[in-house]
Structures are given as C-alpha cells and as structure tokens.
Amino acid sequence: MLLFRQMELEDLETVKSIDKLTFPNPWPENAFQYELEKNTNARLWVGEIQDGEKSTIVALAVIWIILDEAHIGTIAIHPEFQKRGLGQQFLAYICKQLISEKITKIFLEVRQSNSAAIHLYQKFGFTIDGERKHYYRDNNETAILMSVPIKKSEFYDQFLLDYQFTYDSARKELQER
Numbered sequence: 001m002l003l004f005r006q007m008e009l010e011d012l013e014t015v016k017s018i019d020k021l022t023f024p025n026p027w028p029e030n031a032f033q034y035e036l037e038k039n040t041n042a043r044l045w046v047g048e049i050q051d052g053e054k055s056t057i058v059a060l061a062v063i064w065i066i067l068d069e070a071h072i073g074t075i076a077i078h079p080e081f082q083k084r085g086l087g088q089q090f091l092a093y094i095c096k097q098l099i100s101e102k103i104t105k106i107f108l109e110v111r112q113s114n115s116a117a118i119h120l121y122q123k124f125g126f127t128i129d130g131e132r133k134h135y136y137r138d139n140n141e142t143a144i145l146m147s148v149p150i151k152k153s154e155f156y157d158q159f160l161l162d163y164q165f166t167y168d169s170a171r172k173e174l175q176e177r
C-alpha cells in the first residue's frame with residue numbers, strides 16, 4: 001500500500017538520495033538529521049510504497065511551523081514516480097496534517113523556472129505574493145513567493161481518494177524491475 005508517515009532516522013539515506021536526484025543544490029549532509037532530531041518546529045514526512053516485505057520511499061517533505069503558519073522547506077517526489085499524482089496526494093496529506101495542528105496559512109519559495117511545482121501549488125490555491133531576485137545562489141535565479149490560506153475542507157479528500165490507483169501502478173512497476 002501507499003502511505004504517508006513521519007520521517008524516521010532509518011529513512012535518512014534514502015531521503016538524502018532523493019534530495020540529490022531532485023534538486024540542483026541538495027541540502028547539506030547533516031541537514032535532514034538536524035531537522036529530525038533537533039528542530040521541534042520542523043515536521044518531516046515521507047511517502048512510502050509497501051509491498052509485503054519490500055518498502056520504497058518515493059516522497060519527502062520538510063515543513064517549518066512558525067506560530068499558526070507553515071513554511072514548506074522542501075518537498076520532492078522521486079523522479080521515477082513523478083507525474084502520476086503522487087505530488088498532489090502528498091501535498092493534500094501535508095495540508096490535512098497542518099490543519100490538524102491549527103495551521104491557517106502555508107507559504108514557500110519556488111524557483112521561477114520550476115513550472116511543475118508552480119502548477120502543483122496553483123492547483124492547491126496558492127497565489128503569488130511577490131518575488132526575490134537572485135535568491136538561488138547556484139544560478140542567481142529569482143524565487144517566486146507563494147502562499148495559501150488553509151482550512152478544514154473536503155477539497156483535500158478528493159486527492160487522497162486517488163491513493164489506491166497510484167499505489168497499484170507504482171507497485172506494478174516495482175515488481176517488473
């Protein structure tokens with residue numbers, strides 16, 4: 001089955017490898033461990049496909065809580081599992097978790113060129129608040145600032161209903177490897 005759950009120490013090596021595969025400037029070596037062990041304001045989640053004894057982590061996210069707001073520090077889907085609905089299901093799960101913690105607004109920065117992520121956020125109602133020029137040091141790229149108010153709603157359930165379909169197709173691929 002496909003499930004989303006809190007990240008654990010044993011997940012760190014896989015999480016770091018997905019981070020390296022998905023971002024041009026991956027997090028420093030010990031950053032995920034620091035967030036997991038030391039930062040009480042951080043929430044770390046993974047998406048995992050479980051098939052009998054075998055389990056494969058396919059998604060990661062780190063969110064920082066600031067009073068009643070949440071900042072998406074990072075979110076990624078393993079490249080081999082992108083574009084099949086996992087990102088939106090994961091984001092729906094994250095929103096529901098944050099709502100249960102009484103969070104009322106989510107904000108983030110995203111690279112101007114990252115149209116996949118910008119489209120995903122827009123699908124969830126995020127709007128553009130502004131931009132920060134030269135924000136990304138590796139290529140001097142502009143960051144787009146986005147945010148969305150969140151509240152308890154059936155909107156997120158629509159995405160979470162798709163769990164089984166995504167799981168079935170991902171599981172079939174894993175078995176064929």
Ligand SMILES: CC(C)(COP(=O)(O)OP(=O)(O)OC[C@H]1O[C@@H](n2cnc3c(N)ncnc32)[C@H](O)[C@@H]1OP(=O)(O)O)[C@@H](O)C(=O)NCCC(=O)NCCS
Pocket residue numbers: 022023074075076077078081082083084085086087088089109110111114115116117119120121123
């Ligand atoms: C952004 C990311 C998390 C999306 O995950 P995903 O599982 O591929 O996304 P989904 O299949 O759930 O797609 C959800 C929506 O995102 C948008 N989207 C996803 N991939 C897209 C692409 N290549 N181009 C345009 N829009 C895209 C679409 O709006 C899509 O909805 P639709 O299928 O109804 O059009 C994934 O591409 C990723 O991990 N990228 C690398 C890391 C990253 O950039 N993270 C965000 C940092 S701010």
